[in-house]
Amino acid sequence: MAFQVTLQPSGHSFEGFEDETLLASALEAGLHLPYGCRNGACGACKGKVLEGDFDHGPAQDHALTAEERAAGLALMCCAKPRSDLVVECREAAAEGDIPVKTLPARVQKLAKLAPDVMLMQLKLPANERLQFLAGQYVEFLLKDGKRRAFSIANAPQDDEFIELHVRLVPGGQFTGHVFGAMKERDIVRIEGPHGSFHLQELSQKPIILLAGGTGFAPIKAIVEHTIHNKIARPMTLYWGSRDRTGLYLPELPQRWAAAHPHIRYVPVLSEPAAADAWTGRTGLAHQAVLEDHADLSAFQVYACGAPAMIEAAKRDFCARGLPAEEFFADVFSFAPQ
Ligand SMILES: Cc1cc2nc3c(=O)[nH]c(=O)nc-3n(C[C@H](O)[C@H](O)[C@H](O)COP(=O)(O)OP(=O)(O)OC[C@H]3O[C@@H](n4cnc5c(N)ncnc54)[C@H](O)[C@@H]3O)c2cc1C
Ligand code: FES
Structure with a gap:
């Protein structure tokens, strides 16, 4: 069953479902609510339900205390609606509102798309997701302290993997490694999201x-x-x-x-x-x-x-x-x- 969920103070609204978390429905609707683990553990997605009924889901006690529950707070990554809702929750409207994280990631897939272009898929640890705006990039943190920037090629709603398209730079330290010794299942360190290159959604221009x-x-x-x-x-x-x-x-x-x-x-x-x-x-x-x-x-x-x-x-x-x-x-x- 579908319910109307209205966010305050923005007035944005989206359809919520009794079998889907509020965070998942909001992201599906293209709204950028803040989040971290998507697992009820970090508290980054906390909001206050001002009107309506909902189920707290598997919110963990240290991320949402009994006092916070009593005050109407909920974890958007766990809560599911049981009626129409009005929720007070901050929205990440611009890149500055999204937390930059440093994370280990596993190289899930390496596949050559051209002789000098590698598709790389990264998988984050089980309880981690990287929130980003379409168009932003991540940096690889190399062992010698250097950094290498690569744009995220997937859209934010497909956040199970991070997809990158890496061009081989002749003589390049990092891209040479990607095309040479790097193997699937290797662990890398990344930091992101970074960058202000993303769609300006308030414009209607072609x-x-x-x-x-x-x-x-x-x-x-x-x-x-x-x-x-x-x-x-x-x-x-x-x-x-x-x-x-x-x-x-x-x-x-x-x-x-x-x-x-x-x-x-x-x-x-x-x-x-x-x-x-x-x-x-x-x-x-x-x-x-x-x-x-x-x-x-x-x-x-x-x-x-x-x-x-x-x-x-x-x-x-x-x-x-x-x-x-x-x-x-x-x-x-x-x-x-
Ligand atoms: C915001 C941002 C996003 C990026 N996204 C992507 C992406 O999605 N896909 C992608 O393939 N690349 C992307 N790049 C470029 C990428 O970061 C570089 O190609 C990479 O850092 C090269 O690293 P390396 O260690 O292999 O080369 P290095 O060891 O740093 O360089 C080796 C030699 O090649 C030269 N060189 C290095 N990079 C380039 C280059 N790009 N073009 C020409 N000469 C170069 C250096 O000056 C040096 O002489 C992005 C760069 C930025 C700043
Ligand atoms: S995203 Fe971590 S508790 Fe909801």
Whole structure:
């Protein structure tokens, strides 16, 4: 049975179900409630039920004391509604509201998507989840104190694993390890989430997504997040690479475009090999955006990839009328040597 759950002070509401926790329903609805363990143990998801009946579920006594229960407090990761509810609970509206964690993680899967692109899936310890906004990144903490940044490629509602797309940098210390000695079941240390690159959900503007190579990773997270949350703003994805192997998940954006009329996909190759038999767009991906749009003043742009691409895109898109504050980018710069 479905119940209406209203959050205070935001006034946001979502559908709750008697067999689903309030946290799960809220996340499903695209609302960012704070949480940590998702297991009734840490207390990070505490809220106050102002009106209505609910079941506390397996909330642990040290995370929710008897006094807190008596005062109407509940753990959102455990509580299930028994009627319509009004709940006072803070929402993580921006990246600064989400706690940054340092966690061990197990390499669950390593699979080559291209000769120089590795899909890596990380699994967090049983009682841990990493809360993040679609588009944010994590850092690997290496034994020698160095850090390496990689964007999360899955959307927040699929938080069982953290998916990363790692491009091999010739001579690279960390990516060389990923393509060499690293094995499934290895333990790594990560810190995150970091970054302010995420969808601005209050805007209704049409969106241009620009991805260079593995810059596709956070763009994938954003697109999957919009599909899951039924955000149907017109969206055109330009994915650029040198040759066909660089578009390493070729069917995925085609499937998005086929299933969702508001999504368009434009793959662009800068140096297609003869063997690619490429009949699609050629040149630089950001140039393809310029060829298709004489006026960018009404758009919002999300761009991700190498520094030169981001720099050129920002300069040229703003010259076509894009307001500078509507250009959001994650620059795949690299750690200082
Ligand atoms: C916020 C953020 C998110 C990122 N997300 C991703 C991602 O999702 N997928 C991904 O593949 N990469 C991503 N990157 C880039 C990634 O962090 C680097 O490629 C990585 O740190 C390289 O580490 P390494 O130890 O292998 O190379 P290093 O040992 O640090 O470098 C070896 C040599 O290669 C040069 N170099 C290092 N990185 C690059 C690079 N990216 N391009 C060109 N030359 C380089 C160095 O200057 C050095 O000369 C991201 C970067 C940032 C800042
Ligand atoms: S998320 Fe830890 S107690 Fe709910």
